[in-house]
Amino acid sequence: EADIYQTPRYLVIGTGKKITLECSQTMGHDKMYWYQQDPGMELHLIHYSYGVNSTEKGDLSSESTVSRIRTEHFPLTLESARPSHTSQYLCASSFRTANEKLFFGSGTQLSVL
């Protein structure tokens, strides 16, 4: 079982709200990632980080932002949620690179009404 945790598991909010999805890992991994996944679809990388104070945008354009102030913590923030943001958000980490094994959290299922 991976030591990477996401909260909340489920979130239902109204349009225009600001939300933060939490992701923490206790494995000391430098690399962390956020993926977005719609039901039955592939994962799309939206943000990643090589380490503290490092953040990069992924392949899928996203209105979310991330921060990496501590190695173990990689939160994702939506300043103003919209229905189009409804999706599952998966956080992952790896020891060295994504070229090796990724450890995933259980995900946050976000519904914006």
Place this chain on the structure above:
Amino acid sequence: SQQGEEDPQALSIQEGENATMNCSYKTSINNLQWYRQNSGRGLVHLILIRSNEREKHSGRLRVTLDTSKKSSSLLITASRAADTASYFCATDTGGSEKLVFGKGMKLTVNP
């Protein structure tokens, strides 16, 4: 554009049968990985095969890689109901820190 694509998109078998899933990709890779996702959960890493390897085993899993055909297959032998899940291939195309995932394949193992 999508790099990996699993085939078939869905497979339903009986417990004890073998399940074979295929993944095709478009560009050259450093390695290819297979992941499993149970409904509503995160992904779990199953196995990684490097571009210079042709076959790898892990328990009931067997993965093959044919770089000339740009394809990989995942074989699950003696399947169990607990193997019911979606299976994804993911490719590392090199030169980046990013894995590219396919759309996944849903496997149902009936007891």
